[in-house]
Every structure is written in C-alpha cells, then in structure tokens.
Amino acid sequence: MDTAPPAPPSSPSPWLPFESRRRARDEKREAVLRAAVQLFLEQGYHRVTLNEVADRLNITKPALYNYFRGKDEILFECWSMGAELVDGVITEINAGGGSGLAKLRKLVHAYAELMATDFGASLVRFDLRDLAERNAGVARAAKRRIDATFRRYIAAGIADGSIRPCDPKLAAFAIAGSLNWIGHWYRREGKLSPTAIADEFTVRLTDGLAAEVRLQTTKKTPRAPQGRNSGRKATGKKRTGGETG
Amino acid sequence: MDTAPPAPPSSPSPWLPFESRRRARDEKREAVLRAAVQLFLEQGYHRVTLNEVADRLNITKPALYNYFRGKDEILFECWSMGAELVDGVITEINAGGGSGLAKLRKLVHAYAELMATDFGASLVRFDLRDLAERNAGVARAAKRRIDATFRRYIAAGIADGSIRPCDPKLAAFAIAGSLNWIGHWYRREGKLSPTAIADEFTVRLTDGLAAEVRLQTTKKTPRAPQGRNSGRKATGKKRTGGETG
Amino acid sequence: MDTAPPAPPSSPSPWLPFESRRRARDEKREAVLRAAVQLFLEQGYHRVTLNEVADRLNITKPALYNYFRGKDEILFECWSMGAELVDGVITEINAGGGSGLAKLRKLVHAYAELMATDFGASLVRFDLRDLAERNAGVARAAKRRIDATFRRYIAAGIADGSIRPCDPKLAAFAIAGSLNWIGHWYRREGKLSPTAIADEFTVRLTDGLAAEVRLQTTKKTPRAPQGRNSGRKATGKKRTGGETG
Amino acid sequence: MDTAPPAPPSSPSPWLPFESRRRARDEKREAVLRAAVQLFLEQGYHRVTLNEVADRLNITKPALYNYFRGKDEILFECWSMGAELVDGVITEINAGGGSGLAKLRKLVHAYAELMATDFGASLVRFDLRDLAERNAGVARAAKRRIDATFRRYIAAGIADGSIRPCDPKLAAFAIAGSLNWIGHWYRREGKLSPTAIADEFTVRLTDGLAAEVRLQTTKKTPRAPQGRNSGRKATGKKRTGGETG
DNA sequence: CATGAATGAGGGTTCATTCAT
DNA sequence: CATGAATGAACCCTCATTCAT
Structure with missing residues (x-):
C-alpha cells in the first residue's frame, strides 16, 4: 500500500x-x-x-x-470508500473459518455497523445513475459481488447444515434489505449505538435461518422461551431518528 | 384504465x-x-x-x-397515491380481527405487494427533501403512522401471546427494511411475481417472531400445521433484476 | 419556399x-x-x-x-447562410450557358461580392473546428463542393479552349485565395464598393487564364495595351480598411 | 534542434x-x-x-x-517570428537590385515558401485581436509594412515599365490574398512541395502584370524567353490537403 | 384551457494566472 | 528556477416557472 x-x-x-x-x-x-x-x-x-x-x-x-475530475467523480469516490470497507470485511471473513452461518453472522454484524458510517451509508443512499457510465458500471459490479457473497454464505450454510434449506436469493434480499435500510434510518444522535444495532440485527436476521440453536435465547436464559430477549437491552421508546419507510 | x-x-x-x-x-x-x-x-x-x-x-x-402547482407537487401527489394505498390496507386490517401476529402478517403481505407497484415504490424511493416543507411534513407524518402501525401490531402480538417478546421498534425496522427494499430491487420484467415475493417475505419476516408454530415448513417439520405456503421453495437462479445493495 | x-x-x-x-x-x-x-x-x-x-x-x-441548440449551432447556421448564398450562385451559373471561362468569371464576380457580406465572410473567417463534429462535416463537404466548382469551370474552360492550359487545382487555389481574402480585408466603411471590387477581381484573376482576349483592355480602349485599366476607375489611395496579410 | x-x-x-x-x-x-x-x-x-x-x-x-508574460505574449512571439522572416526577406530583396517586377517576383516566391512554414502561417492564421493592445499595434504596423512593400514594388514596376499600369493597391490585395491563403490550405503531408507551390504562384500571380513577356510558357508561346520554370505543368490529382475556401 | 416564448436563477466546468515552497 | 496548489473570473447551458395570446 x-x-x-x-x-x-x-x-x-x-x-x-x-x-x-x-x-x-x-x-x-x-x-x-x-x-x-x-x-x-x-x-x-x-x-x-x-x-x-x-x-x-x-x-x-x-x-x-x-x-x-468533477462532481460525479466525488460521488463515486465516496461510494468507493464504502465499497472498500465492505470488501475489506468480506476478505477478512473469507480468510477466517467457520460454518456458512457463522460467516453470514459475521457479515451481517460488520455490514450493519458499516451502515451506520457515512461512507457505508453511501453504498445504499447514493443513486448510481448520478455516476458517469464508466463508474456506474464499476459500482454495479461491486454491488453484485457483495450480493453474491451474501448468497454464497447462505448456500454454504445450507450445504454444511448450519442453515436450514431456503432460497438463498430471497433470503439474501431479505437480510440485505433490513441491513441496507439501516443506512436510511440510522442517526448518529440517536440512542442506539451501531454496535447495539449490529448485535440485534445479527440475531434477528439470522436466527430464522439457523438450523439448530437459536441465538435469540442466550446461554444465560437457556429455557426462557418467552423471556424477552434478555441480556440484550430492550431500547424501549428511545428515539433513533427515523421511521421504517 | x-x-x-x-x-x-x-x-x-x-x-x-x-x-x-x-x-x-x-x-x-x-x-x-x-x-x-x-x-x-x-x-x-x-x-x-x-x-x-x-x-x-x-x-x-x-x-x-x-x-x-409545480414539479414538487407532482412528486408529492405520486407519493400520496402510494401512501393512500398503504392507508387503505391498514384500515382494512384494522377493521378485521385476528391476533397481533395475524395482523402483522396481513400487513407484511399487502405491503410487499404494494412495493412492487409504481406508486408503492414511490413511498421509499422518493426523497422527501424534494418536497415543499409543507408537503414534506405531511409525508413524514404519514410515514410515522405506517411505522407506528408496524410497531403496534408487534406490540399487540406480544401482548396477546402470538409474538414472542422482542423490541417492537427494532423488529419493525428489520421487517420494514426488508419490505422497503423490495421497492428498490423489484423489476416487473423479473421472474418473481409480486405475490410470490409477498408470500415468501410474509413467512420469512414473521416466522422468527412467531411464538409457537413456524409457518416455514422444512423437511425437519414435515407437518406444517397451517399449511399455508408450505413447501414453498427456492426459486433457483431466476433473475429478478436487482442486487441486495 | x-x-x-x-x-x-x-x-x-x-x-x-x-x-x-x-x-x-x-x-x-x-x-x-x-x-x-x-x-x-x-x-x-x-x-x-x-x-x-x-x-x-x-x-x-x-x-x-x-x-x-447552442452557441456552436448558431455559428454553423451563420456559416450555412453563406454557403447557401454560394450554392445559389453556382446553381444559377450552372443553369445558364457560356464557356468555361464565362462561367468562371460569373462565379468570381458573384463570389467576390458575397465576400463583402456578413454571411459570405462567415465562410472564410469562421473556424470550422468550433463546430460540432457533425456540422463540421457538413461544412467541409460544402467547401469541397465549392472548390470543385472552381476547378470544374477551369477544366471546362481548358476543354472548350476558352482558358489556356494550366493546372486547374492550383489555379483554383490562387483565384479562391484572392477572393477569400476579400472576406478578411473588406470593410463596409471603405471606399471600394463590393461591385467595384468584384469587377476588378474578375478581370485580374481571370485575365491571366484567358486564351484569347484580355478583358483588361476593355472595348473602349481596344488597343491601349498599357492603357491603365481605363474605364474601371483606379481607386488610388482611398482607404479600404485592411492590409494584405 | x-x-x-x-x-x-x-x-x-x-x-x-x-x-x-x-x-x-x-x-x-x-x-x-x-x-x-x-x-x-x-x-x-x-x-x-x-x-x-x-x-x-x-x-x-x-x-x-x-x-x-502570458499566453497572449506567446502568441505574439510566434507571430513575430513569422514577421521577422518576412522582414528578412524584404531586407534582402531591397538590398539587391532589379526591376520592380523582379523584386515583386522575388517577394512572391519567398513569401509563398514562408506560408508553408509554421511561423509563416502564423502571420495569417492568428487573430490579432487575441493580442494585448500594445502587441496588436506592433503587429498591425508590421502587416502594414509588408503590405506597403507589395504595393511599392508594384508601383516601382509600373514606374520602370516592368509592370503594366494598374492599381497597386488592388493588385497587392489580389496577390497577397492568394499567397496568404497558402497558409490556410498547405499541408506538410501533401504532395506539393513548398518550392513547387512558390514557383507556380510566382508565375501565376505576376504574369498577368508583366508588361512584356509572360513567364508562363504554353504551347502558344513555345519560346519562353527566360525559361524559368518553363514547361511546369499541371500537377494532376495529387492531394494537397485543403480546399479553396 | 393550451401553447409558444421568454425569463431568472443557478450550477458545473475551464483556465490563465499567482504564490509559497 | 520549477512545482503543486489555489484562485477568480467567466461562460455555457438547463429548467422550472410565468405570461400573453
């Protein structure tokens, strides 16, 4: 470098x-x-x-x-900064081991945290049509790579038994949708820390897929099925700055 | 027409x-x-x-x-068309009965289908900052109402036991994020029909919340109690036109 | 029309x-x-x-x-006005009869007069590189047509014996050069009228080519070989506004 | 170099x-x-x-x-290089002897060759309005000097009998126009060498003025007295790169 | 009501020129 | 001396909006 x-x-x-x-x-x-x-x-x-x-x-x-070179190139470089962050995350996860589910959870967690940063949010809040065609192509390719990674982890999880059979594509859409949306509603001034959001979303988005154990029920309350997601603080009514839509 | x-x-x-x-x-x-x-x-x-x-x-x-009156008013009216569609859905659901979970599922299903329409997608793809302040206020209020509805159904479900305890706000964010994202990736020319998407997302997004039975039928739970959408499966490699991000 | x-x-x-x-x-x-x-x-x-x-x-x-559509299109349209004037002249000459020399003289005369007009001068004083490529192509083609006409008249004159053998291309360059230059030095406020200039240039530029009779010696002074181009007023020292280069 | x-x-x-x-x-x-x-x-x-x-x-x-000092000064210095070349030529011719016609022919020949050089072409292809007023004045004066030289040679020729009576000013315009135009159409890659062009133009532009003998040798005047360039003929279809206008 | 024409405001971009290092 | 960086001044062009017809 x-x-x-x-x-x-x-x-x-x-x-x-x-x-x-x-x-x-x-x-x-x-x-x-x-x-x-x-x-x-x-x-x-x-x-x-x-x-x-x-x-x-x-x-x-x-x-x-x-x-x-121009305004749109500034936009592209901002976008690229975000893309590089994601690429770095993916590279690291790929380098590590673990089941498909484990990798997916790592990705969800890191991606959620990224969505709470400026460059991370760029990835989902900028309109690629504002880019020069050449850069737009690069950006589209990067998006495809990220999407493919989500699907690949899911497919790997299904293959290794850590994830219950499902359609990797739609599952990826659902997960990524929730995550991307963070980039729209997260406000730095809100009460929810990026890590807290990431923790919560990691559970919520992957638990439905898990083949065996549900993260949602933590080890601390192994048999409190209705036990309000204990340990992980309920944030109650605190303002986070946005609405769902 | x-x-x-x-x-x-x-x-x-x-x-x-x-x-x-x-x-x-x-x-x-x-x-x-x-x-x-x-x-x-x-x-x-x-x-x-x-x-x-x-x-x-x-x-x-x-x-x-x-x-x-001007370009931004056209934008607002487009947005309003979408908002009215959602309001209609909510009114209808409210008029009907059912548990919190049932209502939530109805909302998810209808909202997902709406996201595949032009006016529905307006809700999430238009930038409210393009509106005149007066209209922007109206729109923000409408968004808040929709968001509140998601949370209310979840809270009601927790109260009536149909939904496992969780943070209604974050759950609403997660669900609405997935749904809103449909408005970004759905392409009419794709292979997935809006109804198919709605069906699948209804399962996927609410199953993790359900207290008892899982709608999702896999080989491990051969007896899908409510049978709805049972057996629905991976749609394979068909292009739907978008990526996750 | x-x-x-x-x-x-x-x-x-x-x-x-x-x-x-x-x-x-x-x-x-x-x-x-x-x-x-x-x-x-x-x-x-x-x-x-x-x-x-x-x-x-x-x-x-x-x-x-x-x-x-833009500044360069205005430039092109100005240029085109001039080109149409020349085209009109050529069409008219072609429609008429006469020897090659006669046609050439008509063209020289009319072209000289045109060079004293705004749109005519456009033809030689505007830089074609300021045009959009598409229009520049049109303009280049038109220039080629005009140039070809000069050469064709000369060649026809050689063929019909009215013009002494010479290289039509260089002759055309020489004649057109003199004519085009009018567009650079002619000033409306000057003492020389466009017609006077045209008359004089018609004689001067074609006389050297004529096979038989020299126009320079007008009928009024049939044998005054050195007789200062009588009849056609010598303009003496009157300011015309420009220099040669 | x-x-x-x-x-x-x-x-x-x-x-x-x-x-x-x-x-x-x-x-x-x-x-x-x-x-x-x-x-x-x-x-x-x-x-x-x-x-x-x-x-x-x-x-x-x-x-x-x-x-x-700035861009326009570079332009001026380029222009000046060309002007100095012409001045050199004139000085040399003035130093030599010969009739007005002889001097004119020398000037035409040298000037034509100069038009085929970069700095020579500068003289006629640069726009004096791009110069600072001070330099523009210098340039205008130089142009006037050159123009005056053409006229002086012609007038001298008329006086010494080597040139037939005519209006020196218009004759100078016609000659200089043809010459200057070379700077616009000459292309180094073309087939015509600068010397060939200069030879041809010397004949063509001064022959009509000559009192007695015509340099131009045609079949009609088989005995070219001074023999120079005699027989020079049509150069055929070789591309020279430009058109008349 | 619909149209052609005109406008005002503003934005991105270019480039000769200057200055500190 | 040469350089990288910065600037100020312009200019073309776009477009939502208005107005007379």
Missing part, C-alpha cells in the same frame, strides 16, 4: 518532500470526500453544490478540481 | 357537464401522475424534466400547471 | 395564426443570426458571449435556446 | 556561464515557441491550453511564465 520505504530518520532525503507532498495531497483528497459525503447524505447529491463542499473546507470551488 | 361510463343520455341534468368536466379533469390529473411516477422511478426525480413528462402525455409543459 | 398558400383574404383561416407564428419564429431566428454573425465577425467567435448576442436583440440569453 | 555547441573547455571565461545561461534560456524560449505555434495552428489558439503547451515540452505550466 504505502510505496515509499520509511526514510532513514537521520537523512533529510530529498524524497521526503515528495512523500510529504503526496501525503498532504491524499489527506486533502480524503478531507474533500469526508466533507462531501456528509453533505451528500445531509442534503442529497443534487442539492449540494460544489461551492458548499468547498466552503466547508475553506477552499474555493475550482480547487476541488485538483483532486477530482 | 376504466373510463367514466357514458352518462345516461336520458338525464340532461345540468349537473352532468360539470360532473363530466371534473371527472375528465381528474382523469387527466391521474394520467399525469402515472406518467410522472414512471419517469421519476426510471430516471430519478432530478433527471426528469417537466418537458419529458409532458411529452409522454402528448401535451405541453405549461399544461401541467393546470393540474399541479 | 413559402409553404402556406395565400390565404383567401376574406376568410379568417385558423391557419393564419400558425403561419404567422411560424413566420415570426423564422424572422426571429434570422434576426439572431444577423446579430450573431456581426458580433462573430467583429470580435471573433470565442470573444463573443451569448449574453452579448442576446443583449443586442433585447432578449435574454436562454431565449436564444428557443431557436438554436 | 541543434543545441549550442559545447563551449571550448579551454576558455574558463567568467562570461561563459552567463553566455551559456542566456543561450540556454533563449533556446528554451524558442522551444516553447515551436511547440506553441504547432499547437496553435493545429487546434486554434483558444482551444490550446498552456498545460498542453507545457506537456509537450515536458515542463509544467507555471514554468512557461519564466519565459513569457
């Missing part, structure tokens, strides 16, 4: 300026993306002007063109 | 011209909405120009202003 | 509004072109803003888009 | 570094001009960005400002 070898601290290598320039550049690029993704989520892509993005960074509009 | 039945020619009531005028007007209004909602869904609100809407109706742009 | 048959004066035909609308539209279109071509010639295409064009017509910039 | 010959290593004159510095600087300046004039001719001044100029030289945009 980082190309430059660590400069010997004692030598004022002429490379350093380059490196630092490049780092500064990358940092600024990311700062633009952070500002942009926030505004895009807050107001919606079409209502955000590049002037607003620039203003928030205390620069001027054309300065943005030093880092991006 | 069905045009007004020809007025009985024997009653030259002076009211009729009025009536027929108004009806003609309403029909045109609806025609505008049908054209608009399609375009809005196809291309996204901001990419659709009023000229396109007018062209599809073989009228001219300013003519639209005879029926609507 | 005019499509509408003359309306019977006694009948207020419902067609008239249409016709008059269309006429008004065409008139405005042409007014735009006249204003634009002047500005383009005065200041150069890239220095002229659509606001200036609009201002000169007492309308606003976007109003121009009712008549043209 | 040819870089400065290495300074004789034996003379460590303190001036040399200076000299070589200055020479290096001048060479770079010229390199910029060569790159710029090509781009300006290829694409047109307004479509060329300084970045493109810099890229072609493998330097960066601001570096150009070490050599020129």
Whole structure:
C-alpha cells in the first residue's frame, strides 16, 4: 500500500518532500470526500453544490478540481470508500473459518455497523445513475459481488447444515434489505449505538435461518422461551431518528 | 384504465357537464401522475424534466400547471397515491380481527405487494427533501403512522401471546427494511411475481417472531400445521433484476 | 419556399395564426443570426458571449435556446447562410450557358461580392473546428463542393479552349485565395464598393487564364495595351480598411 | 534542434556561464515557441491550453511564465517570428537590385515558401485581436509594412515599365490574398512541395502584370524567353490537403 | 384551457494566472 | 528556477416557472 520505504530518520532525503507532498495531497483528497459525503447524505447529491463542499473546507470551488475530475467523480469516490470497507470485511471473513452461518453472522454484524458510517451509508443512499457510465458500471459490479457473497454464505450454510434449506436469493434480499435500510434510518444522535444495532440485527436476521440453536435465547436464559430477549437491552421508546419507510 | 361510463343520455341534468368536466379533469390529473411516477422511478426525480413528462402525455409543459402547482407537487401527489394505498390496507386490517401476529402478517403481505407497484415504490424511493416543507411534513407524518402501525401490531402480538417478546421498534425496522427494499430491487420484467415475493417475505419476516408454530415448513417439520405456503421453495437462479445493495 | 398558400383574404383561416407564428419564429431566428454573425465577425467567435448576442436583440440569453441548440449551432447556421448564398450562385451559373471561362468569371464576380457580406465572410473567417463534429462535416463537404466548382469551370474552360492550359487545382487555389481574402480585408466603411471590387477581381484573376482576349483592355480602349485599366476607375489611395496579410 | 555547441573547455571565461545561461534560456524560449505555434495552428489558439503547451515540452505550466508574460505574449512571439522572416526577406530583396517586377517576383516566391512554414502561417492564421493592445499595434504596423512593400514594388514596376499600369493597391490585395491563403490550405503531408507551390504562384500571380513577356510558357508561346520554370505543368490529382475556401 | 416564448436563477466546468515552497 | 496548489473570473447551458395570446 504505502510505496515509499520509511526514510532513514537521520537523512533529510530529498524524497521526503515528495512523500510529504503526496501525503498532504491524499489527506486533502480524503478531507474533500469526508466533507462531501456528509453533505451528500445531509442534503442529497443534487442539492449540494460544489461551492458548499468547498466552503466547508475553506477552499474555493475550482480547487476541488485538483483532486477530482468533477462532481460525479466525488460521488463515486465516496461510494468507493464504502465499497472498500465492505470488501475489506468480506476478505477478512473469507480468510477466517467457520460454518456458512457463522460467516453470514459475521457479515451481517460488520455490514450493519458499516451502515451506520457515512461512507457505508453511501453504498445504499447514493443513486448510481448520478455516476458517469464508466463508474456506474464499476459500482454495479461491486454491488453484485457483495450480493453474491451474501448468497454464497447462505448456500454454504445450507450445504454444511448450519442453515436450514431456503432460497438463498430471497433470503439474501431479505437480510440485505433490513441491513441496507439501516443506512436510511440510522442517526448518529440517536440512542442506539451501531454496535447495539449490529448485535440485534445479527440475531434477528439470522436466527430464522439457523438450523439448530437459536441465538435469540442466550446461554444465560437457556429455557426462557418467552423471556424477552434478555441480556440484550430492550431500547424501549428511545428515539433513533427515523421511521421504517 | 376504466373510463367514466357514458352518462345516461336520458338525464340532461345540468349537473352532468360539470360532473363530466371534473371527472375528465381528474382523469387527466391521474394520467399525469402515472406518467410522472414512471419517469421519476426510471430516471430519478432530478433527471426528469417537466418537458419529458409532458411529452409522454402528448401535451405541453405549461399544461401541467393546470393540474399541479409545480414539479414538487407532482412528486408529492405520486407519493400520496402510494401512501393512500398503504392507508387503505391498514384500515382494512384494522377493521378485521385476528391476533397481533395475524395482523402483522396481513400487513407484511399487502405491503410487499404494494412495493412492487409504481406508486408503492414511490413511498421509499422518493426523497422527501424534494418536497415543499409543507408537503414534506405531511409525508413524514404519514410515514410515522405506517411505522407506528408496524410497531403496534408487534406490540399487540406480544401482548396477546402470538409474538414472542422482542423490541417492537427494532423488529419493525428489520421487517420494514426488508419490505422497503423490495421497492428498490423489484423489476416487473423479473421472474418473481409480486405475490410470490409477498408470500415468501410474509413467512420469512414473521416466522422468527412467531411464538409457537413456524409457518416455514422444512423437511425437519414435515407437518406444517397451517399449511399455508408450505413447501414453498427456492426459486433457483431466476433473475429478478436487482442486487441486495 | 413559402409553404402556406395565400390565404383567401376574406376568410379568417385558423391557419393564419400558425403561419404567422411560424413566420415570426423564422424572422426571429434570422434576426439572431444577423446579430450573431456581426458580433462573430467583429470580435471573433470565442470573444463573443451569448449574453452579448442576446443583449443586442433585447432578449435574454436562454431565449436564444428557443431557436438554436447552442452557441456552436448558431455559428454553423451563420456559416450555412453563406454557403447557401454560394450554392445559389453556382446553381444559377450552372443553369445558364457560356464557356468555361464565362462561367468562371460569373462565379468570381458573384463570389467576390458575397465576400463583402456578413454571411459570405462567415465562410472564410469562421473556424470550422468550433463546430460540432457533425456540422463540421457538413461544412467541409460544402467547401469541397465549392472548390470543385472552381476547378470544374477551369477544366471546362481548358476543354472548350476558352482558358489556356494550366493546372486547374492550383489555379483554383490562387483565384479562391484572392477572393477569400476579400472576406478578411473588406470593410463596409471603405471606399471600394463590393461591385467595384468584384469587377476588378474578375478581370485580374481571370485575365491571366484567358486564351484569347484580355478583358483588361476593355472595348473602349481596344488597343491601349498599357492603357491603365481605363474605364474601371483606379481607386488610388482611398482607404479600404485592411492590409494584405 | 541543434543545441549550442559545447563551449571550448579551454576558455574558463567568467562570461561563459552567463553566455551559456542566456543561450540556454533563449533556446528554451524558442522551444516553447515551436511547440506553441504547432499547437496553435493545429487546434486554434483558444482551444490550446498552456498545460498542453507545457506537456509537450515536458515542463509544467507555471514554468512557461519564466519565459513569457502570458499566453497572449506567446502568441505574439510566434507571430513575430513569422514577421521577422518576412522582414528578412524584404531586407534582402531591397538590398539587391532589379526591376520592380523582379523584386515583386522575388517577394512572391519567398513569401509563398514562408506560408508553408509554421511561423509563416502564423502571420495569417492568428487573430490579432487575441493580442494585448500594445502587441496588436506592433503587429498591425508590421502587416502594414509588408503590405506597403507589395504595393511599392508594384508601383516601382509600373514606374520602370516592368509592370503594366494598374492599381497597386488592388493588385497587392489580389496577390497577397492568394499567397496568404497558402497558409490556410498547405499541408506538410501533401504532395506539393513548398518550392513547387512558390514557383507556380510566382508565375501565376505576376504574369498577368508583366508588361512584356509572360513567364508562363504554353504551347502558344513555345519560346519562353527566360525559361524559368518553363514547361511546369499541371500537377494532376495529387492531394494537397485543403480546399479553396 | 393550451401553447409558444421568454425569463431568472443557478450550477458545473475551464483556465490563465499567482504564490509559497 | 520549477512545482503543486489555489484562485477568480467567466461562460455555457438547463429548467422550472410565468405570461400573453
């Protein structure tokens, strides 16, 4: 990832300026993306002007063109940041072991947490039709990969007996729908922490699929079938910021 | 679709011209909405120009202003059509009887089917920030009502024992998320019929909540007590047109 | 040309509004072109803003888009007006008779006069690279046709003996060069009338090619070989507004 | 192309570094001009960005400002290079002897050849309105000088009897027009060599003016007195790359 | 009522130029 | 000197909306 070898601290290598320039550049690029993704989520892509993005960074509009080719490329890069996060998660899960169900649960948990971040929410709240055709294609491909991963874990779970037989496609749709929706209703100011949401959704979305044991009944209350999902705090009436639809 | 039945020619009531005028007007209004909602869904609100809407109706742009105050009002009326459909469903369910779980299942089924219609999808694919503040308020209130209904049915089910104890809010989020997402991935040209989707989602989304019996019949539970949809199975590889995210 | 048959004066035909609308539209279109071509010639295409064009017509910039698709289309239409003038001239000459030399002289004369008009000068002073590729192709083709006509007349003259043998291509280049240059140096405020220029250039550019008689010695001074091109006024030192280069 | 010959290593004159510095600087300046004039001719001044100029030289945009005050000054210097070439030609001709006609022929020949060079074409293909007013004035004056030279030679020819009486101004326009147009249609890749063009144009443009003998040798005048270019004939169908207009 | 025409507001983009390093 | 970054000024174009006919 980082190309430059660590400069010997004692030598004022002429490379350093380059490196630092490049780092500064990358940092600024990311700062633009952070500002942009926030505004895009807050107001919606079409209502955000590049002037607003620039203003928030205390620069001027054309300065943005030093880092991006245009507004839609900024949108794409925001989206990509989210996609990379998901890809990282998937790579890690694939590297680990476990049953299909176990992998699915890991994915659900991590994905739910991601949906509570700006770049994660980008994945589901940005309209791909706003992208240049070329980038839209890349994005569609990435979406397909993620979707395929959900289905693959489910299919693997069915194969290894950890998941009860079902249609992997529709099951993936149902699970991913719930998860994606988090990106629409989650508010940072709400009372539910991303982790709490992720914990709860992991149980709720995968329990119906599990072949044997239900997570919902935790070990602590092994025979309290109606025992309100003990341990996992009921959040009651606390505002989380959104509605279902 | 069905045009007004020809007025009985024997009653030259002076009211009729009025009536027929108004009806003609309403029909045109609806025609505008049908054209608009399609375009809005196809291309996204901001990419659709009023000229396109007018062209599809073989009228001219300013003519639209005879029926609507502006573009955002058209968007709102499209949205409202969807909201009315949901309200109708809810009213009907409320009028009927049944346990909390039964009501929830009815709602899920009907809502899923609605998500496969243009006006239904409007509910979840249009951005409320595109509305005038006044209309946005109305829409937000409607969304809250729908969300509250989901929660109420769940809470009622918990109270009457048909649903296992859980957090109604998060459960509603999970269910509504899956349902809303249908509005994003469903394609009319796909292989899955709206009813099939609704059936499957009714099972999948409520089964985990059911206190006693599971609708989902698998080989492990050969005796599906209520028999409904029993045996429903994987739909295989048929394209439905979308991905999870 | 005019499509509408003359309306019977006694009948207020419902067609008239249409016709008059269309006429008004065409008139405005042409007014735009006249204003634009002047500005383009005065200041150069890239220095002229659509606001200036609009201002000169007492309308606003976007109003121009009712008549043209964009700035470059206005440029193209100006150019086309000139091309049509030339085409008309050529058509007329072709319809008439005469030797190759006679036709060439007619063309030179008419072309020279055209170069003194705004639309005529457009032909040689606008940069085809400013056009959309599609229009540029059309323009290039038209240029080729005009060039071919020059060469054809010369070749015909050689064939019929009215023009002395020479390379039609280079001869055409030489003649057309002189003529085109008029479009660069001619100033309306100058002392030379377009007709005077055309007369003079007709003699000067074709006399060297003529096989037999030299026009330069007019009938009035049949044997005054060195007689200063009598009859055709020497313009002396009068300012014409430009230089050679 | 040819870089400065290495300074004789034996003379460590303190001036040399200076000299070589200055020479290096001048060479770079010229390199910029060569790159710029090509781009300006290829694409047109307004479509060329300084970045493109810099890229072609493998330097960066601001570096150009070490050599020129701005884009329009680069344009002016390109133009000036061409003007200096013409001035050189004129100076040389003036230094030599000969009749007015002889001088005119020399000028036509040299000017035609110049039109086939980049800097020569600059003279007629760049728009003086793109220059700063100060430079535009200089350029206009230079153009006037060149024009005046054409007229002076013609007038001298009339006076010394080598040229038949005519209006020097219009004759100059006609000749210069043909010559200038070369700068518009000449293509290096074409079949006609600059010298061939110059030869042909020298004959064609001055023959009509000559008092006595015609350079142009046709079958009718088998005895070409001065023999120069005699027999030169039609170049056939070879592409030269341009049209007349 | 419907239309053609016109408008005002605004956004994205480009680019020559400058400045600190 | 050369560079990367930043800027200011413009310009084209789009489109919802209005108005006279």
